Amino acid sequence: MNGKTVMACIEAAHATLKEHTDEIAALDQQIGDGDHIFNLLRGIDALFAMRAGIEAEAFAPALDQAASKLLSTVGGSSGPLFFSLLHGMAKAAQNADTMSVLDAARIFAAGVDAVAQRGKAGIGSKTMMDVLIPVASRFMELAESSAAPEAVLDALPLRAEEGMLATRDMLATKGRASFLGERARGHIDPGARSSQLMIGAVCARLAQDRK
Ligand code: ADP
Ligand code: MG
Numbered sequence: 634m635n636g637k638t639v640m641a642c643i644e645a646a647h648a649t650l651k652e653h654t655d656e657i658a659a660l661d662q663q664i665g666d667g668d669h670i671f672n673l674l675r676g677i678d679a680l681f682a683m684r685a686g687i688e689a690e691a692f693a694p695a696l697d698q699a700a701s702k703l704l705s706t707v708g709g710s711s712g713p714l715f716f717s718l719l720h721g722m723a724k725a726a727q728n729a730d731t732m733s734v735l736d737a738a739r740i741f742a743a744g745v746d747a748v749a750q751r752g753k754a755g756i757g758s759k760t761m762m763d764v765l766i767p768v769a770s771r772f773m774e775l776a777e778s779s780a781a782p783e784a785v786l787d788a789l790p791l792r793a794e795e796g797m798l799a800t801r802d803m804l805a806t807k808g809r810a811s812f813l814g815e816r817a818r819g820h821i822d823p824g825a826r827s828s829q830l831m832i833g834a835v836c837a838r839l840a841q842d843r844k
Contacts, residue, residue, distance in 0.1 A: 711824055748761075786837075
């Protein structure tokens with residue numbers, strides 16, 4: 634894993650967000666202010682503009698460069714949260730150019746912990762945490778039972794999808810949607826959907842690179 638891997642994952646995330654832009658915008662118009670996907674795409678465009686710099690770095694500094702750029706370009710609630718995810722992963726990934734499944738699970742869990750500390754949302758608040766926390770837990774369970782990388786890359790997108798779908802019937806207790814009360818029920822959280830799509834795309838990309 635190095636800066637090129639990080640950039641390949643960013644590209645995969647970008648492609649799926651582009652494909653689902655209208656859908657995520659519509660979800661956010663229902664329970665937010667409609668800007669989530671555009672915030673995120675603006676951030677990823679800024680990462681493309683610094684591609685050569687990211688690709689030249691080792692894994693942790695590449696993640697950290699991307700994190701800082703997202704913080705200054707995404708905005709909204711999700712900018713600082715995505716910063717925390719990547720920065721938290723980078724801190725846990727020092728010298729992690731070769732990485733076991735367990736290393737990767739610990740690095741991801743550290744990133745998700747950083748998001749939880751920043752956003753103070755747990756499972757059931759109808760946010761991206763309903764995807765990130767279950768995926769981090771499943772990742773750790775699989776790693777601790779010595780699952781092969783391919784099995785992990787197959788399993789995590791499924792867990793992400795379950796978590797995303799579960800937000801539909803939740804009341805929101807964090808973020809803008811929390812002002813809607815019962816009216817938020819019946820709508821999938823846009824940040825859960827974007828996170829789930831990115832996790833699916835990144836796993837597919839990493840699986841493809843292993844073939
Ligand atoms: P804003 O709420 O400022 O318009 P964005 O549009 O950038 O922010 O992002 C909205 C998404 O951020 C929500 O769909 C939700 O998933 C996520 N979110 C909001 N607040 C939190 C929080 N405290 N913790 C985790 N995720 C959150
Ligand atoms: Mg918004």
